[in-house]
Amino acid sequence: MPWKHPDKSKIGDIDVSTHHAIETLAENILRKNSALEPLTEYIKERVVPGVLWYQKRGDRAERMYLSMQATAVVFGALVPVLVNVSLAQLPIPTVTTILSLIVVILVALEGVLHYRDRFRNYRSTAHALEKESFLLFARAAPYDKCTDDAGLCALFVNNTEAYVGKEVDSTLKIMTVSSAEPPSTPPPSTPPPSTPPPSTPPPSTPPRSTPPPSTPPPSTE
Helix, strand or coil: CCCCCCCHHHCCCCCCHHHHHHHHHHHHHHHHCHHHHHHHHHHHHHHHHHHHHHHHHHHHHHHHHHHHHHHHHHHHHHHHHHHCCCCCCCCHHHHHHHHHHHHHHHHHHHHHHCHHHHHHHHHHHHHHHHHHHHHHHHCCCCHHHCCCHHHHHHHHHHHHHHHHHHHHHHHHHHHHCCCCCCCCCCCCCCCCCCCCCCCCCCCCCCCCCCCCCCCCCCCCC
C-alpha cells in the first residue's frame, strides 16, 4: 500500500507519541550499528507512516460505524413511540415513514461499507506494526535468533509486509462479498413416474338363465 510520510501539521487528534518513539529507537539502532541504515530508513519511511495511516483510517471508520448505529437505534426506537402517540401538530404517518426509511438505509449501508470490520482490521494492523517494531528494538523473539544484520533486516521486513498483506486481503474480501447474489436454486426434482391406478374389473354379470324347453301338453283323444 503506497503510504506517504504524514505531515505532522495534518495528523490532527492522532496521538503521535508512539510513532516518535519508534523513530527515536530506530535512530538509536543506526547510531549503534551503521550497517542497519536500510532497516532504519524502512522503519521511518514505511512502518511509521503505515501505523499513522492505519490509525487514522481506523478512527474514521469507527466514528462512522458508531454514528450510523446510534442513529439507527434512536430512530428505530422512536417509530413505535410515535405510532402510539397522537399529536395534532405532527403528521405521524409521514414522520414514522421517514424515520423507518432512514433506519433501513443506515443498516443497508453498513452491510455494503462494512465500517465495523474495517476499523477492526485497521486497528489490529496498526497495533501489530507497533508491536513488531518494539520486538525488534528489544531483540525479543523472533529477532533474538538472528546472527547477522542482513537476516535481521529480512526477518523484520517479511513480518511487517505479512501483516500489511493480511490486512489488504481481509479488507478486499470484506468489500467484495456481495449479499445480492441470488441463492442457488436446486435443480427441479423429477417427479416419480405415476403408476396407473389398478384397473377394476367390470362387475361380472351373471349368465342369463335359459328357460327349459316347454313340453307340449299331452294330447287327449
